[in-house]
Amino acid sequence: MSKAKKQEDVRFGKFGTVSFTKTTRVNDFIDYLENGKVMYTHCKTCGVNYFPPRADCGGCLSSDTEWKEVTGNGKLVSYSQLKYAPVGFDEDLPYSIAMLDYGDYQVFGRLDSSLDIDTVKIGMEMTTVVNELPNGQLNYIFKKA
Amino acid sequence: MGKVAIIGVGQSKFVRKYPGSLRELAFEGFKEAITDAGITNNEIDASVFCSAPEYDKQRSPSAVVAEYLGLNPQPTFYVETLCSSSSTGLKLAYSMVASGLHDVVAIIGLQKMSEISSAESQERMGRGADIQWESPFGTMMPAYYAMHAQAHIDKYGTTLEDLAAIRVKAATYGQINDRAVYRKAVTPEMFTDPDNMMSGTVSSPLRVGDCCANADGTSCLIVANEEKAKQFCKKPIWILGVGTASASVNLTGRDRVHGLLAAEQAAQKAYTMAGVGPKDIDVAEVHDCFTIAELLAYEALGFADPGGGKELIQGQETYKEGSIPVNVDGGLLSKGHPIGATGGSQIRTIVLQLRGEAGDMQVQDPQIGLVHNIGGVGIYGNVTILGNQ
Numbered sequence: 001m002s003k004a005k006k007q008e009d010v011r012f013g014k015f016g017t018v019s020f021t022k023t024t025r026v027n028d029f030i031d032y033l034e035n036g037k038v039m040y041t042h043c044k045t046c047g048v049n050y051f052p053p054r055a056d057c058g059g060c061l062s063s064d065t066e067w068k069e070v071t072g073n074g075k076l077v078s079y080s081q082l083k084y085a086p087v088g089f090d091e092d093l094p095y096s097i098a099m100l101d102y103g104d105y106q107v108f109g110r111l112d113s114s115l116d117i118d119t120v121k122i123g124m125e126m127t128t129v130v131n132e133l134p135n136g137q138l139n140y141i142f143k144k145a
Numbered sequence: 146m147g148k149v150a151i152i153g154v155g156q157s158k159f160v161r162k163y164p165g166s167l168r169e170l171a172f173e174g175f176k177e178a179i180t181d182a183g184i185t186n187n188e189i190d191a192s193v194f195c196s197a198p199e200y201d202k203q204r205s206p207s208a209v210v211a212e213y214l215g216l217n218p219q220p221t222f223y224v225e226t227l228c229s230s231s232s233t234g235l236k237l238a239y240s241m242v243a244s245g246l247h248d249v250v251a252i253i254g255l256q257k258m259s260e261i262s263s264a265e266s267q268e269r270m271g272r273g274a275d276i277q278w279e280s281p282f283g284t285m286m287p288a289y290y291a292m293h294a295q296a297h298i299d300k301y302g303t304t305l306e307d308l309a310a311i312r313v314k315a316a317t318y319g320q321i322n323d324r325a326v327y328r329k330a331v332t333p334e335m336f337t338d339p340d341n342m343m344s345g346t347v348s349s350p351l352r353v354g355d356c357c358a359n360a361d362g363t364s365c366l367i368v369a370n371e372e373k374a375k376q377f378c379k380k381p382i383w384i385l386g387v388g389t390a391s392a393s394v395n396l397t398g399r400d401r402v403h404g405l406l407a408a409e410q411a412a413q414k415a416y417t418m419a420g421v422g423p424k425d426i427d428v429a430e431v432h433d434c435f436t437i438a439e440l441l442a443y444e445a446l447g448f449a450d451p452g453g454g455k456e457l458i459q460g461q462e463t464y465k466e467g468s469i470p471v472n473v474d475g476g477l478l479s480k481g482h483p484i485g486a487t488g489g490s491q492i493r494t495i496v497l498q499l500r501g502e503a504g505d506m507q508v509q510d511p512q513i514g515l516v517h518n519i520g521g522v523g524i525y526g527n528v529t530i531l532g533n534q
Contacts, residue, residue: 012277015281016280016281016282016283017281017282017283018280018281018283019281020272020276020277020280020281021276021277024277051397052275052277052278052395052397077296077402078292078293078295078296078299078402079292079295080288080289080291080292080294080295080348080349080350080351081346081348081349082283082285082288082347082348083345083346083347083348083349084267084285084287084347084348085283085285086267086268086271086280086283086284086285087265087267087268088268088283089283092283095283096349097282097283097284097288097292098292099292099396099397099402105397106396106397106398107397108278108279108282108395108396108397109282110282110283117349122295122296122299123299139281139282
């Protein structure tokens with residue numbers, strides 16, 4: 001009798017309009033997104049914070065990490081609105097990629113598509129919010145604080 | 146370590162679609178470089194093949210290329226650092242020769258981007274970023290450089306006119322470079338005319354005119370130790386400094402987006418190794434995949450203070466007659482950007498300049514030249530300093 005195959009953990013396939021990898025040791029990130037939380041990881045050995053989350057610390061090489069939530073405001077570092085998109089992203093156009101600075105880590109993502117791009121200014125305070133895409137996938141976006 | 150010289154250079158025409166196979170394209174640059182060096186393929190001890198593999202249908206292309214160029218049974222291998230692959234190839238070849246392991250090494254850079262469709266190519270180019278955490282947002286190369294442009298504009302008051310001026314300069318020289326893919330004139334007015342293709346936004350604030358084009362092409366460099374260089378070559382061009390650095394792929398790991406730290410670090414290493422500074426550079430080739438990238442290079446290399454790049458282009462200081470001529474072969478903006486071939490093409494330009502063989506593009510009596518070649522959006526920084534003494 002053959003044993004039932006162990007189910008592969010492909011939760012990360014749900015990240016973004018098109019996900020390019022389905023398996024990662026930080027797959028719990030997706031569960032947190034489903035619960036409305038954007039998380040980063042904290043190295044319990046040397047104290048470094050990581051966004052994007054990591055299973056292993058690149059500083060002290062410890063794998064003893066814990067999840068923490070991205071909360072409060074970040075400052076807009078820069079952004080750009082795309083008028084052309086890579087394969088698979090045409091339906092999202094126009095959209096803007098951007099990065100927020102939270103002090104000891106930064107978050108890369110998209111601007112809220114309902115924002116008037118002419119009102120967006122580098123340095124403005126923004127928050128990071130979970131977003132469900134029309135195709136059922138999950139990502140997160142930056143909204144005006 | 147022993148001295149190492151470049152004794153032969155070659156480059157194909159850069160074209161939209163090369164009507165032959167990858168190995169046949171490689172032959173064009175290699176034959177020119179071997180002829181330029183005045184040697185035969187029997188004198189090559191080893192070869193380094195440089196390209197970005199996601200465009201090649203052929204797996205392990207170094208093997209088919211070495212076979213086609215008559216370079217068996219000498220060792221051959223493959224190196225990749227995205228758009229700076231052949232500058233990295235030069236650094237490896239330098240190390241192989243300086244260590245005494247080999248006497249003469251060929252560096253073959255190549256990209257046949259038309260092997261795949263342009264939509265496929267755009268998608269693969271985007272995967273030169275962090276595919277786990279960034280690509281799912283729909284990123285692409287112009288958008289990352291656009292974020293750098295936006296930050297530079299905000300921090301230093303650089304304008305879209307300054308960026309257009311860089312393209313206008315590139316086109317000035319692209320028109321006289323018969324190896325370039327884009328050979329028409331470009332005027333500042335083209336960027337403000339809504340009916341002109343150049344003015345269309347690709348990713349704000351970058352417009353079509355701010356971006357270089359994909360191309361098929363190859364470049365080849367032959368390097369040799371001092372003994373062989375003096376034996377084969379009347380005008381060896383010496384490798385004085387090879388500076389390289391890397392940075393985090395994900396933008397979240399960067400301390401700035403108004404500049405590229407890996408380029409600054411590579412420049413410092415190259416200057417230190419060569420024992421020279423920015424003021425000693427007589428002619429330079431910088432990685433202008435986008436207009437903003439050239440402006441960032443002025444500052445990373447110390448040709449201008451941080452934020453001062455715009456004054457260099459406004460004062461036409463980077464034209465052929467200026468205080469620091471940059472990309473007087475038309476740059477990537479005119480030549481096109483066949484990823485793996487680009488660095489070798491930039492190095493070839495500087496070698497020809499230092500030999501006094503650059504024709505209509507020749508700068509007056511340069512002694513020391515510099516090549517700045519970036520892989521990805523500042524992931525790999527490569528700065529090479531060459532001299533004719």
